[in-house]
Amino acid sequence: MAGFKIRFLLTISTLLSIVNANKLVFIDPNDRWQVFEGWGTSLCWFANALGGFPDIRNQAADLVFDISKGLGLNVIRYNIGGGDDPSHHHMRIGGDVPGFLPCENCDYDWTSDANQRWFLFAAKDRGADIFEAYSNSPPYWMTNSGCSAGGSNFADNLNFTYYDAFANYLTDVVEWYSLEGITFRTLDPFNEPTLRAWNVNGSQEGCSFNDCSAMNTIIRKVGDSLYFKGLLGNTSVSFADENTIDQEFFTISCIENNVMSYVSQYNTHAYGGALRGELHDISKLDGKRLWMSESGFTASEEMSASIELSKQILNDMRNLKPVAWVYWQVIEHIQPGIDWGLIGADFSNSSTSLDIRLAYYGFLQYTRFIRPGYQIISSNDEDTLAAYDAINKTLVLVCTNKNNISEVWNINVTMFDIGLFSAYRTSNNNEKLTLLPNTWFIIDGIINYESPANSITTWVFNLKLH
Template identity: 70%
Template sequence: MAGFKIRLLLNVGIFLSIVNADRTVFIDPNDPWQVLEGWGTSLCWWANALGGFPDVRDQTADLVFDLDKGLGLNVIRYNIGGGDNQSHHHMRIGGDVPGFRPCQNCDYNWTSDANQRWILFAAKERGADIFEAFSNSPPYWMTNSGCSSGGPNYANNLNSDYYDQFADYLTEVVKWYKDEQGLVFRTLEPFNEPTTGLWKEFGSQEGCTYKYLAMDEVVDKVGAYLNKKGLSGTTSVSIADEGLFEGEITTIAAISTLNIFGDHAKSYVSQYNTHAYFGFLRTPLFDIAKNDGKRLWMSEWGSWSSKDMSASIKLSEQILNDMRNLKPVAWVYWQVIEHAPNGNDGKDYGLIGADFSNSTTPLDIRLSFYGFAQYTKFIRPGYQIIFSNDGDTLAAQDKQKNTCFSLHK
């Protein structure tokens, strides 16, 4: 199978690029698609671990966010931790992200989440410029189960008595970062895969199932609190980070979920987020976002690592399919770094393997890291994605330099 190939093309009408001996690809800058905002990653769960390792965290931040030394990711998704009951000990390593209110009667603890916060600002120092805050779960004391990894039998887990307090909690964190830390979250996402049926009590990470009408009410309240706290001029709401595009037998997914939100709730929403693990209705979802006047992100995807090029090829195929058919303005990898203390055994999603319990273990930089870099380093924020007639090619135009790039799998 062909590897990654790059061609620099002069900007002269319709372009012809011979990318290998048996394929001709036509590229047309007069047929513009989306303008790329950037490439990104979520900070959970790796930042909660590595941000506490002074001897490795700078190297880590360079590899992920510095363009010269690494991937140059500029889109950051920051997890507002709910925080679990302190008597629980069931989260994966790194997954026990502390919340800012450890109990119902507790004051906010703004020293909380220091590790993830270190990585957040390290990303900003290295050029990251688009920040989204999102929630995997409310604080445990707002849940029906009393556990921030989910409800019994995967049930809805946000107690309806706490809709207001949950919206207040999320927006208060966003306000603190803006007022006290000088960091603005452009969007705030209250959900993460809310209807996939994956989240149960005593699980390995935070998660929360939501009833469909509850999501509409929560978005309404989050938007109202943003207004009340004077944040609506800088922060809007994003929804709904479903795990697939269309519904299956037991799953309501991105397209179906968007239909449950009323016009009032949607008035607070500027951005539709979708994960891309399953499903094929990319173009219909793009059309919905366009018709609704909402920005569209592919906000999460990841896949098993490998010791050969297979993970890189799969990653490239995913990016090509999403960028050509879903046409998001940002493409976000799930966790660029995973806990892999015994090396690359193919059982994690990381582009880099690390030992979250031992900072002296060398980082394991996988081939898929370099595969992702072929996109992140050569098609940069602000580039115009343009037409190409080949499904294995992604073409982009740097209008400032009057040049085009094409990436071929």
């Protein structure tokens, strides 16, 4: 009778907490979504600057790529620099990435791009295992404007007489790296091709491709070049890194079926757009891997930057359902207005210490715990991302309170046989991936949790083995 009374009281307590809760979160392991490949970053433009700073580059590499010391990013996007006219001096600091072929009749200079190459191999040494190469612009001498920042009045800039040379250049770089120990699984010849943002004498490399026939021709030539060099078995084409999800959806529709055989992966940036579900569906129908290959946010020491980052991850991972999620560049040059770095650095001064922002820890709430091979599973709550590791019997929930008041969350894990569990939090309350005291109980399969305002909490549950 005493046991029944205790059980009855616990049940009443649970019911009262449910009634008073702001959030009722249910996790369903039978509704399985994407199997996750990993978190990533682009190496440009920070690697081109910091790779030449021996005093801080190892610390930077640890913070970004090492799972025990940092974010553990395993997906790396390497920019094959076109290289601008050496008489030009208009690129942003770090943006003047050297190319490997400085002129039409030159030999390849494989000593070029040493700084970015240092970070590429540093990432591999620290556990990165998925590598993609992409192009922002052809070499300047292949362009119509004579400038790798873009065409005159934002016009398409690859001269049609150099289509073959451009494809050969990209695949030659991929081939050379394969001999050096880096296999690029994918190669994307475009970056935001229809954005109309790439103008002569701009601050970074860029090239417009607004003509569908041009994009079809380039994909075909790049694919053919990979095939003839014996690279196609290890490297395929990704496409098209459009600025918005909606533009990616529409650009895909203009690619011819016979060209699509070379394409294994759709890359989309997420700076706008609403067609997440539609893009996911078309990628699944076409049998293509889907990445969110670039997004970024204005840096801030406030928790608001972490919340914005988390909201983007939640929206993308739950609705777009990509298998990889890639931040633009984790480290950024410290400058007012256009500093998007989770880590701030002075690209002109190697003695300046790295500035680790609070948003870095917001990202860490995801990257430290949801690892490659985890399967994203259903949660009925838009502010929760759930992932399950079947091998190690681990359930991870990342829960974001994006409001300015505390909330009571009831997290229903009745579908799991929970053993030990722990919680980590980042907030404005001097918490940076802070391990929280273990003061919670699972009562009738529910955890009752008061979430502080503007906070991210990660729950790690170890399931019982039977």
